[in-house]
Amino acid sequence: MRLKTTALLFFFLFAAFQLLQAKPKDDFYITDFGAIGNGKTDNAIAIQKAIDACSKSGGGKVIVPAGKIFMAGPFDLKSNIEFIVEVNATVIANPDEKVYTKSAFRQNKGEGTIWIGGENLKNVTIAGAGTLDGNGISFMGAELDDSFVLKPFNVIDPRPHLLTIVGGKNIRIRDLTIRNSAYWTVHLIGCDDVAIDNITLLNNLKVRNSDGIDLDHSTNVRISNCYIESGDDCICLKNRREYEEFGPCQNIVVNNCTMTSRSCAIKIGSENMDSISHVLINNCIIKKSNRGIGIQNRDEGTVSDVIFSNIIVDSHLFSDVWWGKAEPIYVTAYPRAKGNNKDAGWRFPRGETEGRVGAVSNIYFSNIRCVSENGVYVGGSTADKVTGIVFDQVDLSIDKTTALPGGTYDRRPANVEGLLKGLTSGFYFDQAKHITIRNSAVNWGSHRPDYFGHVVESHGVEDLKLVNLDGNSAFPGKVERLKL
Incomplete structure (x- = not known):
C-alpha cells in the first residue's frame, strides 16, 4: 500500500513538473x-x-x-x-x-x-x-x-x-x-x-x-x-x-x-502636405548633433501649436552631405525646390511641377540651453508664413569648435538660395511676424572667427519684441549688438 501511495505521489509530482515546464498555450515560439x-x-x-x-x-x-x-x-x-x-x-x-x-x-x-x-x-x-x-x-x-x-x-x-x-x-x-x-x-x-x-x-x-x-x-x-x-x-x-x-x-x-x-535630432517636416499640430517636446538632451530642433516646412501643409521645453542642445558643423549648419533651433517655411531627383514626381501635388508652402504658427520655446557653432535661424518665403514664435529663457553659447567653414544657414530644400551666407548671429530672422525673445541670453566663446556677429539680426520682421535679452555682439565696438 505504501509503495502504491509513493508511486501515485511520484506521478503527481512528475505531472506537476511537466505542467510547470510546459509553454503556455498562448506562447508561440518561432523555433x-x-x-x-x-x-x-x-x-x-x-x-x-x-x-x-x-x-x-x-x-x-x-x-x-x-x-x-x-x-x-x-x-x-x-x-x-x-x-x-x-x-x-x-x-x-x-x-x-x-x-x-x-x-x-x-x-x-x-x-x-x-x-x-x-x-x-x-x-x-x-x-x-x-x-x-x-x-x-x-x-x-x-x-x-x-x-x-x-x-x-x-x-x-x-x-x-x-x-x-x-x-x-x-x-x-x-x-x-x-x-x-x-x-x-x-x-x-x-x-x-x-x-x-x-x-x-x-x-x-x-x-x-x-x-x-x-x-x-x-x-x-x-x-x-x-x-x-x-x-x-x-x-x-x-x-x-x-x-x-x-x-x-x-x-x-x-x-x-x-x-x-x-542631421536634425527633433524635426518637423520637411514632407508635410496636411497639418501637424498639438505637439509637446519636453525634458530632452541633444548631444553631438548637427541641428538640434528643426521645423522645416516645405509643402502646403501647416505646422501649429508646438511647445519645446526643458531641452539641452549641443550641436556643431558637419559636411554638406548632411542638411543643417549647426543651427541649434531652426524654424522655416519655404516652398520646396524644383528638382529632377529620383522622387521629384512625389514631392508636389498631383499634376503640378512646383509647390507652395503652408504657414508655421504658434511655436513656443521655453528653457532651452544651447551650445553650438551657429545661432537660431527663423525664416519664411514671406512674413506671413512664420508667425507667433516665442523664445522664453533660451540661452545660446556660440563658439567655433570644428575646422569646417561656418557663416552659413542651410535652407535646403527650398526655392531660395539653399546655403545662405552671412554673419553668425545669436538670433537671425528673415521674413516673419510676431516674434518675441524674452529672458534670454547670447554668449560667445573664446574662439571667434570674423563671421561671428550680432546678438540679433533681423530682416523683414513685423512686430519683433525683445524683453530682457542679455549679451553683447561677438566683437563689441566693431559689430553692433542688434541689427534690426
Missing part, C-alpha cells in the same frame, strides 16, 4: 515553427508561420527565444500579438538585396523597401530585452569620411526600412534595442494610440536616410525614455503625400529622450 538560430538560415517563413498561427488562435505571444541570432528576410506582423524578442536574442535582416521587393512608399519605389511590416493592425506590442538589427552596412556602398556612398539602383531602392506599420491602432513598442537600419528605422503611418517607451535605437551615424522614429499622419503618440543615435533625423513628424488619406499628424508627446544626429 517550434522551424526557425534555426544560427545567424545564417533565413527564418522569415518560420517567423511568419508563428505570427499567423498566433493571430489565427485569437492572439498571444510570438517569442524569439533567448541567446540566439535569427536571420530573416521580410515578414509581416498581425493583429492581437506580442512580438517578444527575449534577452540576448537577435533578429537580423537578411543582407541579400533581392529578397526586398515591397516599396515602403507604395507606387513611389525610389525610397526603400520594407523588412518588418504590417497593415491595418490592432493591439500589437513589440517588446523584450533583445535586438532587432537591420544589418544596414550590408546595403551600403564605400565608406567615406562622414558617410557611406549610396549604391545606384534603377527603379526600386532595395534598402529596407526596419519597421513599417500602416494603419495601426493601439501599438506598443518598448524595452528593445533597435539598431543598424539601412533606411528609416521605425516608420508609423496613419497610426493612432501609440506608445514607444524605453528603447535604445542605434544606427550607424554615417548611414544617410537612417531616421530613428518617423511619425507620418499619426495621432495620439507618446515617445518616452528613449536613447537614439541616427545619421538622419532622430524623431521626425511628417505627412507624406503617398499616404495622404490618413489625415493630419497631431497630439504628439515626446518626453525624457537623449538624441544624437548628423
Whole structure:
C-alpha cells in the first residue's frame, strides 16, 4: 500500500513538473515553427508561420527565444500579438538585396523597401530585452569620411526600412534595442494610440536616410525614455503625400529622450502636405548633433501649436552631405525646390511641377540651453508664413569648435538660395511676424572667427519684441549688438 501511495505521489509530482515546464498555450515560439538560430538560415517563413498561427488562435505571444541570432528576410506582423524578442536574442535582416521587393512608399519605389511590416493592425506590442538589427552596412556602398556612398539602383531602392506599420491602432513598442537600419528605422503611418517607451535605437551615424522614429499622419503618440543615435533625423513628424488619406499628424508627446544626429535630432517636416499640430517636446538632451530642433516646412501643409521645453542642445558643423549648419533651433517655411531627383514626381501635388508652402504658427520655446557653432535661424518665403514664435529663457553659447567653414544657414530644400551666407548671429530672422525673445541670453566663446556677429539680426520682421535679452555682439565696438 505504501509503495502504491509513493508511486501515485511520484506521478503527481512528475505531472506537476511537466505542467510547470510546459509553454503556455498562448506562447508561440518561432523555433517550434522551424526557425534555426544560427545567424545564417533565413527564418522569415518560420517567423511568419508563428505570427499567423498566433493571430489565427485569437492572439498571444510570438517569442524569439533567448541567446540566439535569427536571420530573416521580410515578414509581416498581425493583429492581437506580442512580438517578444527575449534577452540576448537577435533578429537580423537578411543582407541579400533581392529578397526586398515591397516599396515602403507604395507606387513611389525610389525610397526603400520594407523588412518588418504590417497593415491595418490592432493591439500589437513589440517588446523584450533583445535586438532587432537591420544589418544596414550590408546595403551600403564605400565608406567615406562622414558617410557611406549610396549604391545606384534603377527603379526600386532595395534598402529596407526596419519597421513599417500602416494603419495601426493601439501599438506598443518598448524595452528593445533597435539598431543598424539601412533606411528609416521605425516608420508609423496613419497610426493612432501609440506608445514607444524605453528603447535604445542605434544606427550607424554615417548611414544617410537612417531616421530613428518617423511619425507620418499619426495621432495620439507618446515617445518616452528613449536613447537614439541616427545619421538622419532622430524623431521626425511628417505627412507624406503617398499616404495622404490618413489625415493630419497631431497630439504628439515626446518626453525624457537623449538624441544624437548628423542631421536634425527633433524635426518637423520637411514632407508635410496636411497639418501637424498639438505637439509637446519636453525634458530632452541633444548631444553631438548637427541641428538640434528643426521645423522645416516645405509643402502646403501647416505646422501649429508646438511647445519645446526643458531641452539641452549641443550641436556643431558637419559636411554638406548632411542638411543643417549647426543651427541649434531652426524654424522655416519655404516652398520646396524644383528638382529632377529620383522622387521629384512625389514631392508636389498631383499634376503640378512646383509647390507652395503652408504657414508655421504658434511655436513656443521655453528653457532651452544651447551650445553650438551657429545661432537660431527663423525664416519664411514671406512674413506671413512664420508667425507667433516665442523664445522664453533660451540661452545660446556660440563658439567655433570644428575646422569646417561656418557663416552659413542651410535652407535646403527650398526655392531660395539653399546655403545662405552671412554673419553668425545669436538670433537671425528673415521674413516673419510676431516674434518675441524674452529672458534670454547670447554668449560667445573664446574662439571667434570674423563671421561671428550680432546678438540679433533681423530682416523683414513685423512686430519683433525683445524683453530682457542679455549679451553683447561677438566683437563689441566693431559689430553692433542688434541689427534690426
